[in-house]
Amino acid sequence: xxxxxxxxxxxxxxxxxxxxxxxxxxxxxxxxxxxxxxxxxxxxxxxxxxxxxxxxxxxxxxxxxxxxxxxxxxxxxxxxxxxxxxxxxxxxxxxxxxxxxxxxxxxxxxxxxxxxxxxxxxxxxxxxxxxxxxxxxxxxxxxxxxxxxxxxxxxxxxxxxxxxxxxxxxxxxxxxxxxxxxxxxxxxxxxxxxxxxxxxxxxxxxxxxxxxxxxxxxxxxxxxxxxxxxxxxxxxxxxxxxxxxxxxxxxxxxxxxxxxxxxxxxxxxxxxxxxxxxxxxxxxxxxxxxxxxxxxxxxxxxxxxxxxxxx
Numbered sequence: 525x526x527x528x529x530x531x532x533x534x535x536x537x538x539x540x541x542x543x544x545x546x547x548x549x550x551x552x553x554x555x556x557x558x559x560x561x562x563x564x565x566x567x568x569x570x571x572x573x574x575x576x577x578x579x580x581x582x583x584x585x586x587x588x589x590x591x592x593x594x595x596x597x598x599x600x601x602x603x604x605x606x607x608x609x610x611x612x613x614x615x616x617x618x619x620x621x622x623x624x625x626x627x628x629x630x631x632x633x634x635x636x637x638x639x640x641x642x643x644x645x646x647x648x649x650x651x652x653x654x655x656x657x658x659x660x661x662x663x664x665x666x667x668x669x670x671x672x673x674x675x676x677x678x679x680x681x682x683x684x685x686x687x688x689x690x691x692x693x694x695x696x697x698x699x700x701x702x703x704x705x706x707x708x709x710x711x712x713x714x715x716x717x718x719x720x721x722x723x724x725x726x727x728x729x730x731x732x733x734x735x736x737x738x739x740x741x742x743x744x745x746x747x748x749x750x751x752x753x754x755x756x757x758x759x760x761x762x763x764x765x766x767x768x769x770x771x772x773x774x775x776x777x778x779x780x781x782x783x784x785x786x787x788x789x790x791x792x793x794x795x796x797x798x799x800x801x802x803x804x805x806x807x808x809x810x811x812x813x814x815x816x817x818x819x820x821x822x823x824x825x826x827x828x829x830x831x832x833x834x835x
Contacts, residue, residue, distance in 0.1 A: 531600040531739050534572050536732075539581055545593075547619030548612070553600035554620075556591045558584025561653070562626040563832065564617065565592040568635020568659070569746060570708060572599035572736045575634060578821035579828060586829045588630075593620060595637065597745025599736055608748035609756065610643045610663070610765055617641075618648040627651075630832055634658040634817060636749055639666075642799075646771045654835050656778040656828050659788055659814045662796035664769050667757075669792040682792050692750040702743040708734050717784045717812050720819035729818055772801035778831040779805070782812030782819065805831060 531553075535542045540557040555573045557580045565576040573592035583590035594601040596616050597608065607613070617640055621629045630653045633641035638660020645652045661669075669682045692698045701707055709730050713721050720726055737743055756762030777800055781793050794806070809816055809823050816824045 528738055528740050529735050533739070534574065534594065534599040534736050536574060536577075538577065540577075540584075540592075545620060545623045547623040548615045549619075550596060550602040550604060550607070550616070552596070552602070552616065552620055553594045554591050555580060556589065557581055558587070558589050560587045560589050561832075562621065562624060562629040563588045563590045564620060564624075564629045564631050565590060566617065566631065566633035566637025566640055567592070567595060567598070568633075568637050569749065570702075570711065570733055570737060571634070571637075572733075574732055574736075575817050576632075579632070579817060579825045582821075582825035582829060583832075586833070588832065589626075591620075591624060595640075597748065598742055599739070603741040603745050608745065609752045609761065610640070611647070611761070613640050613749075614643040614647045617644040618651050621651050628653045630654045630656070632656040632658070632828055633660060635660055635814070639663045642773070643769065645773050645775055646769050649771075649774065652775050654776040654778070654832065655773060656780065656831060658780045658816050658824065659782065659785055661779070661788060661792050662769075662799045664766060664799065665795035666788075666792060669789075669795050682789050685787050685789055690754070692747040693754055698747050699743045702747065703738055705734070708737060712815070715787055715814040717782060717819055719811050720813075720815070725818075769799075772799055774801045776803040776831070776835040777805070778807070778828065780816060780824065780827055781806075781808045782814060782816050783808040783810050784812060785814045787814045803835070 540555040543554050545552050545554055563583050567575040572594050576592040580590045580592050597603045628651055631641040638657035641655045641657055642662050645655045670686055712730050807827050809820050812819045
């Protein structure tokens with residue numbers, strides 16, 4: 525049996541500085557590059573700060589202070605038994621901004637990180653300068669589109685596109701599935717476009733994510749995000765979260781998608797409009813799936829940098 529890696533294995537050397545930041549009652553590991561207005565980069569499911577390695581350096585070179593964080597339960601951040609609800613996770617983001625000594629920050633998030641960027645902008649608006657989401661519609665828009673398509677007889681609909689994550693509701697078995705040698709290569713292959721999937725970089729990147737997933741506690745914590753998302757629909761906290769998320773986002777918003785994203789379908793990508801109050805941009809990268817930071821790092825970096833400079 526392969527020995528579990530040390531959490532410090534994610535502190536990969538590069539043109540960035542690793543730090544421990546204490547926020548919202550836990551320790552968060554970050555990688556930081558550049559100096560200027562603060563940009564906080566939030567990774568998605570099965571990732572860690574390294575998802576943003578290309579954007580970290582690009583934003584640093586463009587005159588921003590870019591900080592990529594291991595979310596609660598991931599990488600070398602703390603892995604407490606609780607706190608994987610959107611309320612607490614948004615508090616982590618807000619606490620991180622304050623702990624980094626900035627009055628406000630631009631938030632950039634992929635997947636689950638994007639959902640937390642939306643949430644932090646709604647729940648902690650005074651701390652957020654702008655929101656850039658990658659493959660992440662507004663949480664209520666995503667939920668509503670999945671609900672609407674449950675009974676639609678289509679070859680693909682938003683509910684079916686999210687179905688692989690429904691297995692997270694079972695106990696124990698999902699954790700064993702997530703650390704299997706073939707799981708992440710298969711998931712990343714399903715989620716990504718052909719161009720990156722067939723490139724030499726694919727195997728190297730997936731190997732990094734596999735090692736990070738084997739860190740003790742990470743698989744369980746990663747699945748807890750999805751367990752809360754589903755189970756909260758039947759609880760009062762879920763209703764309160766939905767009510768709080770009805771607040772329209774007044775900060776500038778960039779929504780960036782891969783044109784071939786199999787997880788967020790075309791009609792869901794445009795469903796966030798009712799929650800937008802301020803300036804908004806919508807971009808799609810051709811030939812790219814659900815992982816733009818990996819599949820088209822140059823295009824992703826250029827789009828985010830241009831948006832941030834314009835606001």
